[in-house]
Amino acid sequence: MVIHAQCYPCFLRQVLSVCDVLKAGEEEKKAVLVKVMRYLVGAPTDVPPPYLSREVYNIISKEFGVDDPYREIKKASNKMALRLYPELKKRVKESEDSLYEAVKVAIIGNIIDFGASQDFTLEDVDLFDDIPIAINHYPELKERLERAETVLYIGDNAGEVVFDRVLVEELVDMGKRVFFAVRSKPIINDATKEDAEEAGIDEFAEIVDSGSDAPGVVIDRVTERFKHLFRDADVVLSKGQGNFETLDDVPREIFFLLRAKCPVVAEKLGANIGDIIILRGGRVCHGLLL
Amino acid sequence: MVIHAQCYPCFLRQVLSVCDVLKAGEEEKKAVLVKVMRYLVGAPTDVPPPYLSREVYNIISKEFGVDDPYREIKKASNKMALRLYPELKKRVKESEDSLYEAVKVAIIGNIIDFGASQDFTLEDVDLFDDIPIAINHYPELKERLERAETVLYIGDNAGEVVFDRVLVEELVDMGKRVFFAVRSKPIINDATKEDAEEAGIDEFAEIVDSGSDAPGVVIDRVTERFKHLFRDADVVLSKGQGNFETLDDVPREIFFLLRAKCPVVAEKLGANIGDIIILRGGRVCHGLLL
Numbered sequence: 001m002v003i004h005a006q007c008y009p010c011f012l013r014q015v016l017s018v019c020d021v022l023k024a025g026e027e028e029k030k031a032v033l034v035k036v037m038r039y040l041v042g043a044p045t046d047v048p049p050p051y052l053s054r055e056v057y058n059i060i061s062k063e064f065g066v067d068d069p070y071r072e073i074k075k076a077s078n079k080m081a082l083r084l085y086p087e088l089k090k091r092v093k094e095s096e097d098s099l100y101e102a103v104k105v106a107i108i109g110n111i112i113d114f115g116a117s118q119d120f121t122l123e124d125v126d127l128f129d130d131i132p133i134a135i136n137h138y139p140e141l142k143e144r145l146e147r148a149e150t151v152l153y154i155g156d157n158a159g160e161v162v163f164d165r166v167l168v169e170e171l172v173d174m175g176k177r178v179f180f181a182v183r184s185k186p187i188i189n190d191a192t193k194e195d196a197e198e199a200g201i202d203e204f205a206e207i208v209d210s211g212s213d214a215p216g217v218v219i220d221r222v223t224e225r226f227k228h229l230f231r232d233a234d235v236v237l238s239k240g241q242g243n244f245e246t247l248d249d250v251p252r253e254i255f256f257l258l259r260a261k262c263p264v265v266a267e268k269l270g271a272n273i274g275d276i277i278i279l280r281g282g283r284v285c286h287g288l289l290l
Numbered sequence: 291m292v293i294h295a296q297c298y299p300c301f302l303r304q305v306l307s308v309c310d311v312l313k314a315g316e317e318e319k320k321a322v323l324v325k326v327m328r329y330l331v332g333a334p335t336d337v338p339p340p341y342l343s344r345e346v347y348n349i350i351s352k353e354f355g356v357d358d359p360y361r362e363i364k365k366a367s368n369k370m371a372l373r374l375y376p377e378l379k380k381r382v383k384e385s386e387d388s389l390y391e392a393v394k395v396a397i398i399g400n401i402i403d404f405g406a407s408q409d410f411t412l413e414d415v416d417l418f419d420d421i422p423i424a425i426n427h428y429p430e431l432k433e434r435l436e437r438a439e440t441v442l443y444i445g446d447n448a449g450e451v452v453f454d455r456v457l458v459e460e461l462v463d464m465g466k467r468v469f470f471a472v473r474s475k476p477i478i479n480d481a482t483k484e485d486a487e488e489a490g491i492d493e494f495a496e497i498v499d500s501g502s503d504a505p506g507v508v509i510d511r512v513t514e515r516f517k518h519l520f521r522d523a524d525v526v527l528s529k530g531q532g533n534f535e536t537l538d539d540v541p542r543e544i545f546f547l548l549r550a551k552c553p554v555v556a557e558k559l560g561a562n563i564g565d566i567i568i569l570r571g572g573r574v575c576h577g578l579l580l
Contacts, residue, residue: 005319009302029295030335037327
């Protein structure tokens with residue numbers, strides 16, 4: 001999907017969020033906002049939002065001389081999620097359809113975002129049962145997975161990766177070979193190799209460097225390894241909004257697991273903000289999904 | 291008060307609001323956002339927010355060739371408020387302290403803003419009794435008014451002017467001579483001479499052209515008439531956030547009547563968003579308010 005007009009105020013809001021993490025002063029904030037706007041004025045308007053988020057984030061990193069402002073928050077998110085892990089596993093094991101429950105757990109993890117993550121508790125997990133599933137292509141996903149040998153799982157945020165691990169384990173129990181793709185460089189609170197390892201995913205899946213340094217997958221900049229897996233994997237699972245924004249128009253079948261977090265994505269999906277989405281998507285070619 | 295970093299995303303959000311009123315398409319919105327950001331990159335960062343809002347609004351007007359996008363909305367707001375007028379008068383007349391009630395009615399009017407105004411009903415007026423008054427300098431205001439002969443009343447929005455009329459009438463009943471200042475040119479939904487006349491204020495007060503074409507009072511660009519009144523009036527009443535943002539630092543005593551509508555103003559006032567403010571303000575000189 002391409003940038004929407006509503007994304008521009010949101011880019012600036014995101015700048016302020018990073019500034020808050022960096023404890024920037026008022027004048028520093030204004031200076032970096034001006035630099036970001038100077039970039040946005042000349043930036044393309046017909047690319048997915050994460051293409052610009054990447055540059056915006058690089059401007060902030062350079063301005064403050066900090067490569068990975070969310071490092072501590074990511075570590076704390078992973079730790080907090082690992083404390084919940086035994087309970088999440090129990091939830092899945094005790095359910096009638098453990099695959100479905102694991103898919104839902106993975107999406108629950110998608111609400112972990114930014115600094116608020118530390119406050120996430122088991123009660124939040126329980127509350128999740130009441131959130132509407134606006135699009136539910138689980139039957140199609142289940143059918144595809146039953147026939148699949150390989151799964152490419154495109155990760156999203158730190159903390160969330162622990163919830164992803166629950167689904168990855170379930171897939172491995174089903175006999176699938178799982179490849180877990182992460183960002184190549186720190187970008188906001190997105191999961192890198194370090195986070196996937198902290199979550200213990202490397203015990204069950206091969207961690208794959210996607211090549212992306214954006215909060216999504218910039219498909220023409222991915223590694224060769226990712227490109228092959230993306231083409232050849234029997235099932236591709238994509239977590240979160242950023243991956244959806246960059247991959248919704250790519251010509252292959254992808255199962256998107258996410259919560260709709262902004263009005264633009266919610267409207268595109270015909271959903272409300274906060275809704276759970278299990279979407280069989282990807283661009284239709286000649287009337288058929290590849 | 292000067293622009294806060296948080297104002298920048300808000301400027302862009304305001305652009306989108308005007309675009310919605312103008313029923314602009316997605317590409318038109320992006321084009322005007324880029325123009326606005328190009329302006330903001332070079333704009334001063336140490337002036338009150340309405341100084342920049344004025345330019346932002348001019349860019350949009352020029353882009354779409356529309357001088358007064360809110361004309362119809364303003365007319366509708368005035369009409370709607372006039373329907374409530376008899377009830378508002380009754381409220382004031384039946385109260386124990388009719389001046390206090392009229393002040394509160396005037397502040398109730400401050401919630402009328404943008405397109406939402408049409409939906410405003412008497413129930414909304416009643417709900418107002420439950421809203422906290424975070425700062426209440428009414429006793430000081432009352433004391434000042436009792437001794438005053440002249441009052442400069444700086445208006446804010448269309449629709450709201452009908453609520454202002456109730457307070458203006460109360461002041462006239464108290465024997466005061468009232469001057470009602472309006473914007474010189476249309477800016478967003480701010481009240482111009484036309485709106486004050488539609489509200490019938492000209493029957494009770496002299497309408498004064500402030501010289502301002504910003505959503506506030508740009509003090510070094512006001513008319514001579516306004517300047518004299520501002521200096522010499524016994525009491526100055528200022529309605530709304532925009533006037534507060536531009537006048538809070540001016541060296542004379544001003545009574546600000548408003549609701550805190552954004553986090554920046556709320557924080558500055560030590561209030562919560564939505565709170566009612568009756569503030570004796572203005573810059574302190576040599577330890578005393580002028």
